[in-house]
Amino acid sequence: MRAAKALFAVLALEALRLAAQHPPTATLNQVVDKILLQEQAEMESLQQYSPLVEAYIQYLRPDKDLGTVPDRDKYFLGHAKLGKAVKLEPFIDVSSGGLREFLQMIYIDTNGFDLQHYKFDYVRREFLGEVRCLVFDVTPQEKAVKGRFVGRLWAEDHDYHIVRFNGAFMGSARTNHYFHFDSWRVNAGKNEWLPAFIYSEQGDLHDAITEKLTFKAQTRLWGYNLGQGYQEQELSKILVESSTPVDDQTTGSNDLSPVQVQRNWDHHAEENVTDRMERLGLLAPPGEVDKVLETVVNNLEVTNDLDIEPEIRCRVLLTSTFESFTIGHTIVLSRGLLDVLPDAASLAAILATELGHVVLGHRIDAQYAFFDRLLFDDKETFRHFGFSRTLEEEQAAHQKAIDLLRNSPYKDQLATAQMFIRALQSRSQEIPNLVSPRLGDRVLTDWTVSPSTAPVRTPDAKAQRTLIVALPFGGRIKLDPWSDELQMMRTQPVGSVVEREKMPFEVTPFLPYLTRQGEIRPIRSQTAGALSQGPRER
Secondary structure (H helix, E strand, O other): OHHHHHHHHHHHHHHHHHHHHOOOHHHHHHHHHHHHHHHHHHHHHHHHOOOEEEEEEEEEEEEOOOEEEEEEEEEEEEEEEOOOOOEEEEOOOOOOHHHHHHHHHHOOOOOOOOOOOEEEEEEEEEEEOOEEEEEEEEEEOOOOOOOOEEEEEEEEOOOOOEEEEEEEEOOOOOOOOOOEEEEEEEEOHHHOEEEEEEEEEEEEEEOOOOOEEEEEEEEEEEOOOOOOOHHHHHHHOOOOOOOOOOOOOOOOOOOOOHHHHHHHHHHHHHHHHHHHHHHHOOEOOOOHHHHHHHHHHHHHHHHOOOOOOOOOEEEEEOOOOOOEEEEOOEEEEEHHHHHHOOOHHHHHHHHHHHHHHHHOOOOOOHHHHOHHHHOOOHHHHHHHOOOOOOHHHHHHHHHHHHHHHHOOOOOOOOHHHHHHHHHHHHHOOOOOOOOOOOOOEOOOOOOOOOOOOOOOOOOOHHHHHHOOOOOOEOOOEEEOOOOOOEEEOOOOOOOOOOHHHHOOOOEOOEEOOOOOOOOOOOOOOEEOOOOOOOOOOO
């Protein structure tokens, strides 16, 4: 009797599971109709935006020990005008043809995404982060022409926005092959799901003339909110005229010394530049990542008895190229560089060089204090802005960095910093576009700490086998495509990592932790390459 009841309970649970996986036909048809209508509305809504779009492509070659490794790369950066006809305005002097191919992956189909051209097969319900989704397999009807999407989509179950689609466009490449891609959207203001991340991969594409092509690529979009209500937001803030109380007394002197006037003038130039870069969508607004960097800088200052005025601030350049520079007393590191740094000591080594420029008085071009110097077309940004230093200034700052690190809390952990630089040096010829700065200085690949000034403990052979000297590309920083705010990824340790899983400087897939705007949620996200905790102050 008990066995019969148990069997009945099992059969009942199985029936409920099957019912959940296979909704009634009428309900299923209604859901598909809602998804199609919502996608049409989404495509029309996106026409108002002009986000920044960045694509980074790594071509691969086989390696007997590591499977595949980067062999060469390409990089694109520009504005995408998402009107009826998508237009691209490049920031840098490269052909935008390749970028256009990757940009089309933000849409499933702009020419007939409907039941006339596609079949929908329900698969299951699935959570992507905290968002419950309905999963469908999508295939073109038999009479569909080339260029139709074939793959799988995920639609959130509140309003039926498509939040992810994974597959390819049939026969869209020149040789009737097509790129496989995984396209993600994230929730932003106005209940919109905006294209944010695209991972592309191809292992069997043959050019009609050349040999087999293998590549992996990441495409990112951000800056959707640029220029939208910015002035109104500024006017709605409480204005604070001064950080210090106003002195109404007539006694005392309010005059500034020539040194103070010069500092004020340089600071004005610095503010002009950082504000312009933030409005361009190139510089992230101040946030939690800046505080992490400033903590490391503060550790360097305190242990070296430095008292610097005005105080040093840190900001993050939103692009992927590896670079760092100073704008007056503002230290700027690129998001791409932060992504691959393995630990706090390696971060401290990069920041120490930029701090060296500040300590040595390497100034910003004070001409930026004249506001007319900031009036130029957005696409001319990289011609008007340049913050690289002379070779003599770089060498002097490098030597100063060694002195700062020698007295710092990071002096006993610098082995990983040296190993990171060596790894970067060994890969630099294969990833020239990633290591080529657009605004600042190239990361030094001859960075060494002299044994006479700062002895470095080299890990033994066993420790080196498990040590991660550089993270995969895109494995540390989370970017909000609406607000441009940055957050450190909180990832769980993965235990032992085999050599093929280390993937230094390599492109990896995205796996964002989706949430709905306005909900109370933990700050969590991950990619396949997120192998390490973010830098922490020591």
